Amino acid sequence: MTVPADHNGYNPLAGQTELGDVDVPEWVVAMAAGRTVAPVWRNEDGGITYRFGDGESFLKVQRPCLDWDLGAELPRLAWIGDFVPAPRLLGSGVVGEGDDAAHWLLTSGVAGRSAVDRACRAHPERTVPALGRGLRRFHDSVPVASCPFSWSVFDRVTRFGLDPAFMAAAPPVDPVVCHGDACNPNFLIGADQEVSGYVDLGGLGVADRWADLAPALLSVGWNYGPGWEPAFLDSYGIADDPAKRAFYTDLWNGVGTTLDRAETPGRSPG
Template identity: 45%
Template sequence: MIAAAPQGPVQPPPVVTELAAGRPVRAVWENELGGLTFQLGHGDTRQFVKWTPAGSGSGSGSGTGIGIDLAAEAVRLRWAARFAVVPPVIGEGADETGSWLVTQGLPGRSAVDEHWKRDPATAVRAIGAGLRALHDALPVADCPFDWSAETRLSNARAKAEAGRTDPADWPEELRHHGTVERALATLADIPPIDHLVVCHGDACAPNTLIGDDGTHTGHVDLGTLGLADRWADLAIATWSTQWNYGPGWEQPLLDAYGIAPDPERTAYYRLLWELTD
């Protein structure tokens, strides 16, 4: 799912204006399914509202990338908050126009804030160290959520059968697979799990928060958090350094995490991401 800061004015849905209760409202993020994130207020008391239009919430929270299930994210946030720094859930709801999730703001700025884009070395170190800390903190034995390659492959097949997978949309490094059928055949050969962890589920750079001292302060957007090989997260975290900072930052992230490169698992999980995103 493509997401970025809005490039122009965004009219808040009525429920967001109501939740703001007179506080300043600023759109800070949007995705291609029409989902929006708004900041309410400023400073340490700021809150965030994720809003998604009716009809886009068909996702199951299992990593399909089809639809946005804010209720699933709320459940995951409440569970993860017992072990790691994630946004506290304040409220949630839905009406005929859409659904929403309200969370308390956390200290720090997104790793793709312009401040950190000017200092990618610090940002990438924080992302790698933060991801390792998250993986170490979340208990595998207690996690009720699944993000396994097997489940995601099933979702990829369903998406392809529904005609929602187009090789023309794939990034250049994946186009050698040629067809959807060949890509799915490649994905059927799932690599053995290197190390089972509770994965973030969307470990792209924007979802790590960084404090003024250059260390990670928390993680956001945990809607697909679940059990999987750690390379399911690492493959995407390193990939996102290309999109956000340019070439040359994958190895520093792995160094900060404390792991050697694994080209086979990285390639596998990037392909799986593309076919389920």
């Protein structure tokens, strides 16, 4: 099945336009209630996201894993929509039992296109600065004082089973409400070429702003090529902080590793 390169609503495609090997389950077709169904994204853990209709809603289907916890994402989606444009929760549940159970999350679409679709990647000179401004707008718009969620070093070490040495090595915190997975595919670009929405918010919580900046910069390199990191930081409005950048890059790449990562390849952002 081919997904059109340009369509309305949230496109979590990240440049992948062919998912012809996906067999759409009958229960997914039934949930679409007569609308067209297109599988538009498959992540590294085998989760599939389906687009219903022209993008008015999206269904994410996946088994629980380190990178996706349905129980964590549900309350965050319910909370964040008062502050920034994000998907609206439409439903959730589980199909099947035991190891074969599929957890699902149904959300509304958000106006815009993936920041890493073909058109956006073709123009990094405008997309990368827009992403920097979009992340800064997120950090400035979501209130720290009332945020009930954490993305702290302690919580990440606990949640992901990371090396406890990260807690002792953590630098002083400049707190904001972090996106939690500020990689480029999780930002949408609107018709005005600015960020129009934010998706994949299961890690949202209070942390140092470099907990978002570090993976965002990794993702800039992955998606747009080398040399665009200064443009991202300039548009965000911050000078590079090599110590914090290195620490939060190590933390991001730290799942299943120790602080000594000399022979361990980093995990792909996004």
